[in-house]
Amino acid sequence: MSIIRLDLGALVKAGSLSAEEAARLTGLALPDRRGGLLVNVLLIFGALAVAAAAIALVPDAGTGLFLALAALAGAEGLRRFGPGEEFKVLSAGLALMGTLGLAGWTAWHFREAPSATQPALLITLVLAAGAAWFRSAFLAALGVVALGAVFGTGSGYWHASYALFVEEPALTIFVFGALAAGLYALRKPVAEAWSGLLTSAARTAMVLVHFAFWVGSLWGDVIGDAAWSASRYDDYAAYEAWEKTALTLPEWPFSIGWAGLALALALLTRRGGFLSVSALVFLGIHGYTQYFETFGAEPVTLLIAGLTLVALAVATPRLMKAWKGGV
Numbered sequence: 001m002s003i004i005r006l007d008l009g010a011l012v013k014a015g016s017l018s019a020e021e022a023a024r025l026t027g028l029a030l031p032d033r034r035g036g037l038l039v040n041v042l043l044i045f046g047a048l049a050v051a052a053a054a055i056a057l058v059p060d061a062g063t064g065l066f067l068a069l070a071a072l073a074g075a076e077g078l079r080r081f082g083p084g085e086e087f088k089v090l091s092a093g094l095a096l097m098g099t100l101g102l103a104g105w106t107a108w109h110f111r112e113a114p115s116a117t118q119p120a121l122l123i124t125l126v127l128a129a130g131a132a133w134f135r136s137a138f139l140a141a142l143g144v145v146a147l148g149a150v151f152g153t154g155s156g157y158w159h160a161s162y163a164l165f166v167e168e169p170a171l172t173i174f175v176f177g178a179l180a181a182g183l184y185a186l187r188k189p190v191a192e193a194w195s196g197l198l199t200s201a202a203r204t205a206m207v208l209v210h211f212a213f214w215v216g217s218l219w220g221d222v223i224g225d226a227a228w229s230a231s232r233y234d235d236y237a238a239y240e241a242w243e244k245t246a247l248t249l250p251e252w253p254f255s256i257g258w259a260g261l262a263l264a265l266a267l268l269t270r271r272g273g274f275l276s277v278s279a280l281v282f283l284g285i286h287g288y289t290q291y292f293e294t295f296g297a298e299p300v301t302l303l304i305a306g307l308t309l310v311a312l313a314v315a316t317p318r319l320m321k322a323w324k325g326g327v
Helices: 008-014 019-028 034-057 061-081 088-109 117-134 137-150 169-186 192-219 225-231 236-245 251-268 274-295 299-322
Strands: 153-158 161-166
Touching: 008 019, 061 088, 088 117, 088 137, 117 137, 117 192, 137 153, 137 169, 137 192, 153 192, 161 192, 169 192, 192 251, 192 274, 251 274, 274 299
Parallel strands: none
Antiparallel strands: 153 161
């Protein structure tokens, strides 16, 4: 849907539009829904406040589960029986709160499972079901991120620091590369309502592929390391003995493969689309990482890097103008 903004008063004054035509266009204008949006946002914050207070008063997992199910019921009720589009934002907010709450309860309930694989799979199913039921692209993306935890991918945060870890780069690249390709291939035959979910999930899978290449290009990969460590994480001597016989991939296949994939995506996919733009971004990250990983942050290397960036900034607009774009 294309939206065009016109200053009808100025057009009438300039003689480009008659008063009758201006009145007709005014009658065709979309209604101003800013007031309804504000009401929805206030209701969402009110629901969050009630949920936080209920959990503080009754700090129990059962309380969280009840609130999550209540939010899901509210979202479904508004979606089916709500008056028009007025509470669409509130319904989406409740769906998000309820699905994430149910996923959190699942993580807590299975926190003592012998392996992290089972809760990660269950959380993936909860998020995928929520995405499919409520047609939520955001939940679809979160479902793919949760699936990454099955293969040892995740993140961590502590004071003023944020970390990303990929324990099985090669496996992550294979699984999520295949997932992204499959989801992109499914977009055309399915209905438009599902296309947005598939696109969001496919893009998230491609980001995980790039992250896996990034980690592999720095440290390589020991195939099966995550599964072995999860089963016998406390026996370091046995791990060292196993590591000597395990299949190990060095850094260079990941470095070359990542550069090749990024260049192919940048040149062969639609210019300005997600795949081409993200490929160029990660290609820049790859170059930056390998440059300083190889030469270090010395004054001379910083000078060369700065001059190279200036040259790229000057040359890029001309290259983009000359480049006709890919398919």
